[in-house]
Amino acid sequence: MISIQEALELIDSHVGKLPVETIPLSRCVGRLLENDIVADVDSPPHDKSVMDGFAVMSADFNQRVQNGQKDFSIAETVIAGDAPGINLEPGMVARVMTGAPIPSNADAVIMVENAEVQPTKNFETVRFSNESIDSEKHILRQGSNFTKGSLIFQAGWKVRPTDIGLLAEIGASEIVVGGQPSVSILPTGNELVDCNQKPEPGQIRNSNGPMLVAMSENLGLETIALGHASDDITVLQRKIRQGLESNLMILSGGVSAGKMDLVPKVLDDLGVEKVFHRVAVKPGKPVWFGVAEKNGGQTVVFGLPGNPVSSLVGFEIFVKAAILKMTTGNIPPPSPLTCFLTQSHETRGNRPTYWPGRLKLDLSGQRLVTPLSWQGSSDLMALGRADGLIFFDTQSKTFEQGSLVPFFPF
Ligand code: AMP
Ligand code: MG
Numbered sequence: 458m459i460s461i462q463e464a465l466e467l468i469d470s471h472v473g474k475l476p477v478e479t480i481p482l483s484r485c486v487g488r489l490l491e492n493d494i495v496a497d498v499d500s501p502p503h504d505k506s507v508m509d510g511f512a513v514m515s516a517d518f519n520q521r522v523q524n525g526q527k528d529f530s531i532a533e534t535v536i537a538g539d540a541p542g543i544n545l546e547p548g549m550v551a552r553v554m555t556g557a558p559i560p561s562n563a564d565a566v567i568m569v570e571n572a573e574v575q576p577t578k579n580f581e582t583v584r585f586s587n588e589s590i591d592s593e594k595h596i597l598r599q600g601s602n603f604t605k606g607s608l609i610f611q612a613g614w615k616v617r618p619t620d621i622g623l624l625a626e627i628g629a630s631e632i633v634v635g636g637q638p639s640v641s642i643l644p645t646g647n648e649l650v651d652c653n654q655k656p657e658p659g660q661i662r663n664s665n666g667p668m669l670v671a672m673s674e675n676l677g678l679e680t681i682a683l684g685h686a687s688d689d690i691t692v693l694q695r696k697i698r699q700g701l702e703s704n705l706m707i708l709s710g711g712v713s714a715g716k717m718d719l720v721p722k723v724l725d726d727l728g729v730e731k732v733f734h735r736v737a738v739k740p741g742k743p744v745w746f747g748v749a750e751k752n753g754g755q756t757v758v759f760g761l762p763g764n765p766v767s768s769l770v771g772f773e774i775f776v777k778a779a780i781l782k783m784t785t786g787n788i789p790p791p792s793p794l795t796c797f798l799t800q801s802h803e804t805r806g807n808r809p810t811y812w813p814g815r816l817k818l819d820l821s822g823q824r825l826v827t828p829l830s831w832q833g834s835s836d837l838m839a840l841g842r843a844d845g846l847i848f849f850d851t852q853s854k855t856f857e858q859g860s861l862v863p864f865f866p867f
Contacts, residue, residue: 461809464736464746465778465788471732471748472757472779474786475636475704482624485616487677488634489784494609496627499600503541504561506553508595511572511583512563513550515592521548522589528575528582535559550583559596566595613785635784638704638757640673642666643683643696645710645720646763651685664765664837665709672772673707676780688717697723701749701756704783707776710763712745720760721745729758736775739808740834741767744775757783764834770811773846773865793848793863796826802856804849813843814864826864843867 459467477491506512511531518529532549541558545551550567551560559566571586603609609627610620616632624632644666652662663685673680681703686696688711700706711720712734721734729749736744744767745760757779761771778788796816804810814826826847831839845866849856856862 458735458737458742459733461736461738461774464733464738464744464775467732468746468775468779469782469788471746472782473755475638475754475783477633478636479631479633482621482630482632485624485632485634486618486621488616488632488637490610490612490614490616491633491635493612494614494624494627494629494632496603496605496607496609498627499605500602500626501597501599503558504599505597506555506557506559506566506595507597508566508568509555510553510566510568510595511550511585512545512553512559512566512596513590514545514547514563515565515590515594517547518550518565519589522585522587527584529585531574531581531583552583564592564596565590568595635786637678638780638783640678640680640705640707641683641700641703642669642673642680643700643706643708644669644685644763645688645693645708646685647688647717649685649710665761665763665768668765669707669709669761669768669772672769676777678705678780688719690719690723693719693723694727697727701727701729701751701758704754704756705776705779706756706758707772708758708760709768710761712760712762713743724758724760729756737808738770738774739806739810740764741771741774742808743767744771746775746779762834765837766813766834766840769840770846773867774811791863791865793865794824795861796824796847796864798847798856798858798860798862799825799827801858802828802847802849804851804854804856807851809851810849811846811865812849813839814845814847815842816844816864816866824864826862 529550532551534552535557536554537556543560544562545560553559567585567587567590573584575582644663648660649663650656650660666685670680670682683696683700686692708720711718729747731747734745735742741762743762747758749756759776761768782788813829813831816826819825828847829839829843845864848863
């Protein structure tokens with residue numbers, strides 16, 4: 458049986474990066490930038506006023522106020538959207554609106570609240586309550602946010618809703634992003650009924666289907682729920698054929714060693730090449746992974762064990778790694794949080810174990826994790842109370858209270 462590390466290496470070597478896509482800005486949230494994004498303009502694009510008020514040449518203005526001048530002629534009015542380029546005459550001011558370009562020789566703006574316009578017959582003058590004005594007051598210089606050619610986002614950045622304004626400002630209306638897999642989900646098992654039904658004796662509700670769909674959609678992936686399949690070769694063939702149309706197919710159930718565990722055989726019949734079956738991990742040992750080549754591309758297939766926590770762990774550890782490879786071209790090493798155990802913990806068996814745990818911070822901000830009471834791979838109750846999975850390796854059987862353990866938050 459291979460180790461988790463070996464399984465991840467096999468996923469890395471068998472899964473290819475998907476072709477990049479060029480998509481409109483409005484659809485970029487959650488996608489990974491393929492290239493560095495560079496500004497095509499200065500921000501702001503001109504020296505501008507950040508207030509409604511009057512642009513002045515501060516030295517000239519201060520001198521004149523000191524010499525007793527009270528009224529200043531308004532040479533012109535500049536509104537947001539006007540092109541920059543006018544010049545002030547000494548002793549004159551220009552009325553400017555927020556966002557408007559200031560005259561090229563002005564260096565400060567007096568806000569309108571400190572000004573009183575005196576209409577006269579032929580022209581307007583204005584009187585200010587200011588005794589003086591500092592140069593650079595209430596103006597924003599061209600390029601002071603960023604200059605043309607600045608790096609806005611690095612390749613690999615995951616676009617957030619709050620990034621869209623900045624991308625719009627630099628005219629990134631179409632963006633090249635990493636490809637994203639389409640995903641099909643197919644739970645299998647004669648005993649399964651939909652969650653809107655009351656199970657008859659011997660039946661259980663299909664937990665894995667809705668859970669795997671949600672986990673996949675939570676990564677922003679377009680996901681098709683294929684219902685569920687009975688443990689019947691013909692039904693499985695029909696449904697799996699459908700799923701192989703996607704870039705990634707995730708099955709659950711039917712990959713263990715029982716008589717009705719038909720999934721590996723049907724996948725093989727349909728030309729999906731097995732890469733590994735069974736990994737030393739708890740829960741989730743029977744996990745199956747393979748790849749089907751199809752005209753130029755591939756379908757990546759996971760058969761996760763049917764017990765819900767096995768499916769959950771298999772998705773977290775192996776399926777997510779494959780998705781990263783498809784979208785970014787590499788699988789980074791796992792990056793768990795390191796936490797103190799709040800109580801000692803005894804592992805059973807000889808496989809590394811992912812165990813549901815609850816995270817909290819102590820008063821000094823240290824991370825503490827508590828292993829929850831958990832019956833094993835069929836017990837979703839503990840997962841509903843967990844913040845993530847504690848990883849217990851096989852170096853020891855007993856983990857003392859206060860020892861440091863890796864924790865993978867959900
Ligand atoms: P299997 O991997 O098919 O041997 O299933 C292992 C256990 O998981 C059995 O007890 C199944 O009833 C249960 N199981 C299988 N599929 C599901 C599912 N979709 N939802 C909940 N439990 C399941
Ligand atoms: Mg089964």
